Amino acid sequence: MQIAQMQQLLAEREQAGLLRRLKTAQQVSGRVIRYQNRELLNFSGNDYLGLATEPKVVAALQQGAADYGVGSSGSPLVCGQQAPHQALCDEICDWLNVDAVLLFSSGFAANQAMLLGLAASDETLLLDKLSHASMIDAALQHPGGYQRFLHNDLGSLHKLLQKHSNKAVVATEGVFSMDGDSPDLAKLVELCQQYQAPLLLDDAHGLGVFGPEGAGSLAAAGLATDASQCLMANFGKALGGQGGFLATSAVVADYLTQNARHFIYSTALSPALAVAMRQSIQLCRSQQWRRDKLIENIQYCRELSAQFELELLPSTSAIQPLLIGDSHKAMWVSQQLAAKGIWLSAIRSPTVPLHQARLRITLSALQQKQDLKLLFTTLKELL
Ligand SMILES: Cc1ncc(COP(=O)(O)O)c(C=O)c1O
Incomplete structure (x- = not known):
């Protein structure tokens, strides 16, 4: 493909709010991501049991x-x-x-x-x-x-x-x-x-x-x-x-x-x-306690979703998506969350169908109840 054509396609993606950009974290754990010298709560990882950093x-x-x-x-x-x-x-x-x-x-x-x-x-x-x-x-x-x-x-x-x-x-x-x-x-x-x-x-x-x-x-x-x-x-x-x-x-x-x-x-x-x-x-x-803690976090996340009237897709797993729809809006919410100390990536097309952009909350045994509370209070302020 010619470079000019690539540039054109990239510009189109950016306009549609679908451009992907690599962000380099300094350090990632099941609970916290260190990024640009700040600590953000991690709600986007797959380290469900906290084993990635287990000594x-x-x-x-x-x-x-x-x-x-x-x-x-x-x-x-x-x-x-x-x-x-x-x-x-x-x-x-x-x-x-x-x-x-x-x-x-x-x-x-x-x-x-x-x-x-x-x-x-x-x-x-x-x-x-x-x-x-x-x-x-x-x-x-x-x-x-x-x-x-x-x-x-x-x-x-x-x-x-x-x-x-x-x-x-x-x-x-x-x-x-x-x-x-x-x-x-x-x-x-x-x-x-x-x-x-x-x-x-x-x-x-x-x-x-x-x-x-x-x-x-x-x-x-x-x-x-x-x-x-x-x-x-x-x-x-x-x-x-x-x-x-x-x-x-x-x-x-x-x-x-x-x-x-x-x-x-x-x-x-x-x-x-x-x-x-x-x-x-x-x-x-x-270590069953890791699964027990994860399940507790999943249940608490569902409770908070009901309490704050922020409806999640039906799920009993560690993946708890909040549908936003518009890609630009999903990106905006994700950026606002980051400014408030929460890392929650927006998932957009073509990973999910067009107009079904979402914030895919993922949970880990390492997260604390107060982390989830902060996530939902911040989401409520923004949405
Ligand atoms: C459902 C599913 N299958 C397969 C894969 C690919 O696995 P890996 O990341 O180890 O390549 C992933 C995630 O990345 C996944 O979510």
């Missing part, structure tokens, strides 16, 4: 680097898969009660590998309308094509399953990243089974937050992990790290090992990070 996880990373080095130095099938990676996979297998786990450098890559690797070329991918970009991009590349069902609408999915009987793979999320809501997983699994359609589930925002020991959305719905053919989750949310994984059966993992390009042709996770993520999972499993 034991930090110490594990340091020890991991001392013992194994910083980089894995190769893709998993060459020499990248090392003892800490295997220990992390074993930990996840035990946690989620699955046979096999494959590690990826990001959740984005893991999702792409899952959809592109597991949908056969004569099968249609059926995707929720609000699926994450990583799934949509995979669907766009899938030779068998894709169709989208209405968001969390089992009737809409049912019609597509009838249309593509026995030749469909269903992909959806345990918790939707921009709306914070969830499908009825028990019914969805039943429907997929009725049509023998494999289910591929992204539980990026459910893992660590829901279910016994934080085992995620399937466990919270009383389902075993193998209710989905393959489960994707990442380390960058509740587990406070970076990277992603697929948890599945031995056969599926073996199959993916042959053909998942994001696995085969990409440098394996840092071994130090693998050590840290194992420690993080152990804390996530054993």
Whole structure:
């Protein structure tokens, strides 16, 4: 593309209030962001359990680097898969009660590998309308094509399953990243089974937050992990790290090992990070107080929303969006909040549909009640 054309497109975006700008924070934690020498309360992160800065996880990373080095130095099938990676996979297998786990450098890559690797070329991918970009991009590349069902609408999915009987793979999320809501997983699994359609589930925002020991959305719905053919989750949310994984059966993992390009042709996770993520999972499993505190904050956030008559989208997760609509207005509110010591990013098109700009409040176990109170009193003043 010519530079002049890029400039024109950038100007158009700016005029529509949709220009994205990178802001460099000095330091980020689950509760506070340090930016331009000021401390702002963080309501935009995904560190749901406060594990990103947990000293034991930090110490594990340091020890991991001392013992194994910083980089894995190769893709998993060459020499990248090392003892800490295997220990992390074993930990996840035990946690989620699955046979096999494959590690990826990001959740984005893991999702792409899952959809592109597991949908056969004569099968249609059926995707929720609000699926994450990583799934949509995979669907766009899938030779068998894709169709989208209405968001969390089992009737809409049912019609597509009838249309593509026995030749469909269903992909959806345990918790939707921009709306914070969830499908009825028990019914969805039943429907997929009725049509023998494999289910591929992204539980990026459910893992660590829901279910016994934080085992995620399937466990919270009383389902075993193998209710989905393959489960994707990442380390960058509740587990406070970076990277992603697929948890599945031995056969599926073996199959993916042959053909998942994001696995085969990409440098394996840092071994130090693998050590840290194992420690993080152990804390996530054993420290129920983190989930209890998060749930308490979620409930308090809903109470404040009712009290201040600032209606949030329906959600029981750590993602509590406040719909604003207009992008310029969402940006303005976000800037005003920042001036008053609150970091709450505006989410705009194309991340969410046009005219559905929102302030996506995200909660963490590290936040205090007074933080939430301040957020809502300030929002009320502004709106
Ligand atoms: C639902 C969902 N899936 C996948 C991803 C991608 O994961 P990662 O950030 O690890 O690449 C994200 C977030 O970034 C997400 O919100």
